[in-house]
Amino acid sequence: MYDPQNIFAKILREEIPCKKVYEDQFSLAFHDIHPQAPVHVLVIPKGDYMSLDDFSAFAPPADVAGFFKAVGTVARELGLVEGGYRILANHGVNGGQEVPHFHIHILGGKSLGRMVA
Ligand code: AMP
DSSP states (O other): OOOTTSHHHHHHTTSSOOOEEEEOSSEEEEEOSSOSSSEEEEEEESSOOSSHHHHHHHSOHHHHHHHHHHHHHHHHHTTOTTTOEEEEOOOHHHHTOOSSSOOEEEEESSOOOSSOO
């Protein structure tokens, strides 16, 4: 079950602040509080989805399209296209997911090497 008390739900309700970089009807993007690269931004859907698993299974197609278009828009607006960037999404225990609201990490600003360590 989706936990409405998770930290990203609180950010969406503006109960706690974030360093916002982008918002539209589908999504909100903000800087990660513990950046793992010179640029580390999180993009979250506005709906109550725990991870890519239920987002891909249950979100209306227009919401899925709108969300992923926002991810690309954020990367462009951050100036990451020319130099390159990485997106990732963690699901569940093996994925190392900490916050149970679906989010895409956008990482860039330096060479990130190949995949994960
Ligand atoms: P994940 O392991 O994929 O669930 O990643 C959760 C991410 O959320 C981590 O990179 C955290 O640093 C980040 N995070 C946790 N709390 C906040 C917050 N209040 N504002 C911004 N980022 C956060």
